[in-house]
Amino acid sequence: MNIFANVILWIVYVASLYFSIFLLLVYFDKKELFKTETSDLIPLNFPTVTVIIPAYNEEANILRTLKSAYEIDYPRDKIEIIVVDDGSKDKTREIITEYIKDKANCQLLYHKNRGKAASMNRALDLAKGEFFACLDADSFVDAQTLRKMLSIYYKANDPRLAIITPAMKVYKPKNLLQKVQWLEYLVIILISRISSHLDSLYVAPGPFSLYKTEIIRNIGGFDEKNIVEDQEIAYRIQKKHYKMRQCPDGYVYTTAPHRIKPFYKQRRRWYLGSILCIHKYKELVANKKYGDFGLIQMVKNIAGYIFALAGIFFAIYLFITPLWESIKSFMAVNFNLLPLIQNFNFDFRLLNFLLLDFRKGFIIIFIFIVGFFFFYAAHRNANEKMMKFGFIALIPYFAFYYVLKGIILLLSLFEFARTRKLKW
Amino acid sequence: MVNNGQQQENQEEKSSFRKISKDKYILAGVITFLILALGITLGFIIEDHRYNLVEEINMQQDVKYMSIQLQYLWLGSFQNLNNCPILSATLNEAIKELSDSLSEVVAYEEEKNIADERKEIVMRRYVIDNLRYWLLAIESKQQCQMDIVPILYFYSKDCSSCPTQGTILSYYKKIFGEKVLVFPINLDLRSQEPMVDILISQFNITKDPTLIIDNKKYEGVVKKDRMKEIICSSLQDSPECQDENMGKD
Numbered sequence: 001m002n003i004f005a006n007v008i009l010w011i012v013y014v015a016s017l018y019f020s021i022f023l024l025l026v027y028f029d030k031k032e033l034f035k036t037e038t039s040d041l042i043p044l045n046f047p048t049v050t051v052i053i054p055a056y057n058e059e060a061n062i063l064r065t066l067k068s069a070y071e072i073d074y075p076r077d078k079i080e081i082i083v084v085d086d087g088s089k090d091k092t093r094e095i096i097t098e099y100i101k102d103k104a105n106c107q108l109l110y111h112k113n114r115g116k117a118a119s120m121n122r123a124l125d126l127a128k129g130e131f132f133a134c135l136d137a138d139s140f141v142d143a144q145t146l147r148k149m150l151s152i153y154y155k156a157n158d159p160r161l162a163i164i165t166p167a168m169k170v171y172k173p174k175n176l177l178q179k180v181q182w183l184e185y186l187v188i189i190l191i192s193r194i195s196s197h198l199d200s201l202y203v204a205p206g207p208f209s210l211y212k213t214e215i216i217r218n219i220g221g222f223d224e225k226n227i228v229e230d231q232e233i234a235y236r237i238q239k240k241h242y243k244m245r246q247c248p249d250g251y252v253y254t255t256a257p258h259r260i261k262p263f264y265k266q267r268r269r270w271y272l273g274s275i276l277c278i279h280k281y282k283e284l285v286a287n288k289k290y291g292d293f294g295l296i297q298m299v300k301n302i303a304g305y306i307f308a309l310a311g312i313f314f315a316i317y318l319f320i321t322p323l324w325e326s327i328k329s330f331m332a333v334n335f336n337l338l339p340l341i342q343n344f345n346f347d348f349r350l351l352n353f354l355l356l357d358f359r360k361g362f363i364i365i366f367i368f369i370v371g372f373f374f375f376y377a378a379h380r381n382a383n384e385k386m387m388k389f390g391f392i393a394l395i396p397y398f399a400f401y402y403v404l405k406g407i408i409l410l411l412s413l414f415e416f417a418r419t420r421k422l423k424w
Numbered sequence: 425m426v427n428n429g430q431q432q433e434n435q436e437e438k439s440s441f442r443k444i445s446k447d448k449y450i451l452a453g454v455i456t457f458l459i460l461a462l463g464i465t466l467g468f469i470i471e472d473h474r475y476n477l478v479e480e481i482n483m484q485q486d487v488k489y490m491s492i493q494l495q496y497l498w499l500g501s502f503q504n505l506n507n508c509p510i511l512s513a514t515l516n517e518a519i520k521e522l523s524d525s526l527s528e529v530v531a532y533e534e535e536k537n538i539a540d541e542r543k544e545i546v547m548r549r550y551v552i553d554n555l556r557y558w559l560l561a562i563e564s565k566q567q568c569q570m571d572i573v574p575i576l577y578f579y580s581k582d583c584s585s586c587p588t589q590g591t592i593l594s595y596y597k598k599i600f601g602e603k604v605l606v607f608p609i610n611l612d613l614r615s616q617e618p619m620v621d622i623l624i625s626q627f628n629i630t631k632d633p634t635l636i637i638d639n640k641k642y643e644g645v646v647k648k649d650r651m652k653e654i655i656c657s658s659l660q661d662s663p664e665c666q667d668e669n670m671g672k673d
Contacts, residue, residue, distance in 0.1 A: 017456050021452045022448060022449070026448060198443075198445070199441060199443070241442070243441065290442060292444060326587070330591060362463030362466065363463055366459050
């Protein structure tokens with residue numbers, strides 16, 4: 001391996017170690033606070049809340065989403081539901097009309113397909129609530145979440161608090177891909193919780209983030225040109241020095257993609273959108289004026305993408321190339337591997353063991369230990385059992401998932417470079 | 425001016441909640457540095473240990489080789505062909521030893537991170553050992569009619585088809601066991617070890633991989649079936665060769 005690759009690898013390792021140790025320090029610093037930080041089911045006030053449900057071709061999921069919004073445990077006269085049909089071509093609109101016809105606090109807007117941000121803005125213009133929440137049509141919300149979020153809001157008692165974010169879980173994961181995402185989301189809940197206390201949240205998830213209507217109107221609503229409006233609004237909030245908080249037990253459930261292709265599409269949108277957002281708000285990067293958000297979070301976000309790309313190149317270099325070489329050489333013996341396997345004696349030699357690149361290995365081991373720790377803490381944080389889905393899902397999570405994400409990032413970038421178009 | 429000042433004040437008031445967790449930045453840096461330093465220190469210790477181990481292996485081989493050489497001398501001075509079985513047993517054992525250390529040395533060789541002078545010495549000694557055993561094997565074959573195929577295998581690090589040849593060779597080494605003896609010579613060592621240069625000019629080596637079997641030169645990858653023919657023609661009689669032929673019929 002040449003020196004250049006080695007230097008990059010070292011930087012990646014050391015920086016990853018640094019970031020994970022930093023998060024760990026914050027975690028231990030806030031641990032006591034985490035224990036006592038509770039949300040109440042009875043907030044100080046019961047303000048009016050508007051729930052906005054943008055929907056586009058969601059005939060399969062919309063009914064469940066509508067029901068979950070309608071059944072939110074909150075005074076009926078204080079809640080208003082606005083469903084926006086963004087020009088669906090399927091039966092979405094009929095299902096909505098049928099569901100809301102006898103419900104007074106529900107209304108349906110309709111326009112030609114203009115994107116989610118535009119639908120949100122249109123509903124925002126009409127919203128009567130002091131707060132509004134967006135609920136993606138592929139998600140649904142726990143009945144108590146709204147109360148918990150509002151209690152967090154009133155406890156903070158801060159006029160600059162603009163968004164309360166939920167704790168997002170994957171809804172009943174069935175196949176392996178969904179289970180792996182389920183694990184990922186759990187870890188995200190914990191990491192967001194830590195970020196929340198550093199004023200460093202950078203996403204307001206589509207499923208049920210709670211916004212202060214007045215502030216969002218003041219900063220101009222959602223950016224209709226952006227493909228990840230939920231990240232863009234968060235960056236904008238941070239830039240204008242408003243605050244975001246996570247409600248650590250305000251659960252929402254989302255249906256995770258169960259096939260590779262929709263998964264790829266979703267991630268492509270996230271990753272490309274997020275890169276563009278970072279670019280748009282690049283003045284925040286390493287900017288002292290933005291405190292930990294500028295100095296750590298923004299730097300970490302950028303580093304994350306660079307590391308993922310570096311990681312994928314190294315994965316190819318260290319794993320796939322040798323694999324191809326050995327396939328090629330096995331082809332030479334017509335894959336008649338029986339004699340090779342029969343006499344294969346795995347004898348553990350001290351020397352072979354010592355030959356591993358110990359110095360890098362040492363750091364990787366530490367990164368893994370911190371990773372495992374967060375993994376464990378994330379399960380406790382979200383009240384879940386580690387072995388809910390057994391061992392099987394844990395293996396791909398630790399072994400391939402980050403490589404898979406790296407590959408998706410790489411493919412998305414190639415696609416973007418080729419077509420220069422951003423797709424939803 | 426007044427307006428400006430007020431705006432700035434507003435701005436400051438807005439961002440007053442922004443904290444910089446400076447103590448944590450520093451602490452995280454210190455911990456990272458400590459882990460790094462610990463890893464590097466342990467790395468050096470392990471490397472030292474590793475070199476000593478390789479050296480030990482080489483010294484053991486030196487002693488074994490001297491012993492075999494002495495046996496050979498003994499054999500020569502007493503002209504007693506009945507000693508051949510003893511010699512063959514010892515040679516085989518020594519060669520097994522050599523192939524065992526091969527994997528270790530090769531792995532040591534692959535690690536290219538630091539220009540390590542000690543590594544160079546280890547590699548040189550390994551090449552010399554291989555050549556000595558090869559010469560011994562050839563002489564044993566001629567004088568004692570031992571049923572073995574000594575193969576001199578020239579390869580280099582940048583040769584793309586060498587892994588293929590390597591797999592084929594180890595395949596037959598597994599099938600024929602101690603009858604097939606492979607002595608790998610790394611051509612990259614030509615600048616360091618004059619013996620490699622001598623070999624290159626003697627056999628006129630221009631390509632890698634190149635095999636020398638029974639004084640014949642084979643350039644480029646020798647494929648599986650061809651390899652078997654060569655080995656079988658060199659062996660006097662071997663059940664592995666017959667088995668396969670019977671199977672084919």
